[in-house]
Amino acid sequence: MFPRFVAQCSIAQQQQRYEDVLLQAPASAGDGSSRSFSCWALFDGHRGDTVARFLGSSLLPELEKRLPAVPSPSEEPEQYVYADAVRRAVTAAFLSLSMRVRELTSSTAAGCGSAAAVVVQTGHLLTVANAGSSKCILDVGQCAIECSADHRLGYNEDEEQRLDAGGCTALVHSPQSGACCWI
Numbered sequence: 001m002f003p004r005f006v007a008q009c010s011i012a013q014q015q016q017r018y019e020d021v022l023l024q025a026p027a028s029a030g031d032g033s034s035r036s037f038s039c040w041a042l043f044d045g046h047r048g049d050t051v052a053r054f055l056g057s058s059l060l061p062e063l064e065k066r067l068p069a070v071p072s073p074s075e076e077p078e079q080y081v082y083a084d085a086v087r088r089a090v091t092a093a094f095l096s097l098s099m100r101v102r103e104l105t106s107s108t109a110a111g112c113g114s115a116a117a118v119v120v121q122t123g124h125l126l127t128v129a130n131a132g133s134s135k136c137i138l139d140v141g142q143c144a145i146e147c148s149a150d151h152r153l154g155y156n157e158d159e160e161q162r163l164d165a166g167g168c169t170a171l172v173h174s175p176q177s178g179a180c181c182w183i
Helices: 011-016 050-066 076-105 157-165
Strands: 020-026 037-048 114-123 126-130 136-138 144-147 170-173 180-182
Touching: 020 050, 037 050, 050 076, 050 114, 076 126, 126 170
Parallel strands: none
Antiparallel strands: 020 037, 037 114, 114 126, 136 144, 170 180
């Protein structure tokens, strides 16, 4: 049995600004696609829906370019290599989209942004990625498993240490929202 993806956008967000974008793209979508993976994502728009909508329409093509074209292997040593290739593909898609969002926000969407929670399923492998305040929690029926961490400052000590180790300095930090500007 494959995991069920359930996403619920904040009722307040939906009623006030409609800034959240939900992407549900199962492999067997019947849309004529030859996609060999399933993808579910929630993009939580900030200061408008421009970036969230852009990400919602751009994620699948980025993943399709990068994910392994072969199915998930059944033997254990090859499974680890395959899982690493999927992780690298998802990371590369995030980085590419980040650069494209930077261009978008420097012009038409100045001041806008989006947090993201993404689940990619290839065979029996689930790969989870997130950015910002969005988190992924997998409901397996008997319990809920937290699959990602909040990346906001003040909520994730590991992220703060990683940025400090990279020589970054916080210019502005809002403890209420976790928003921060790093240089």
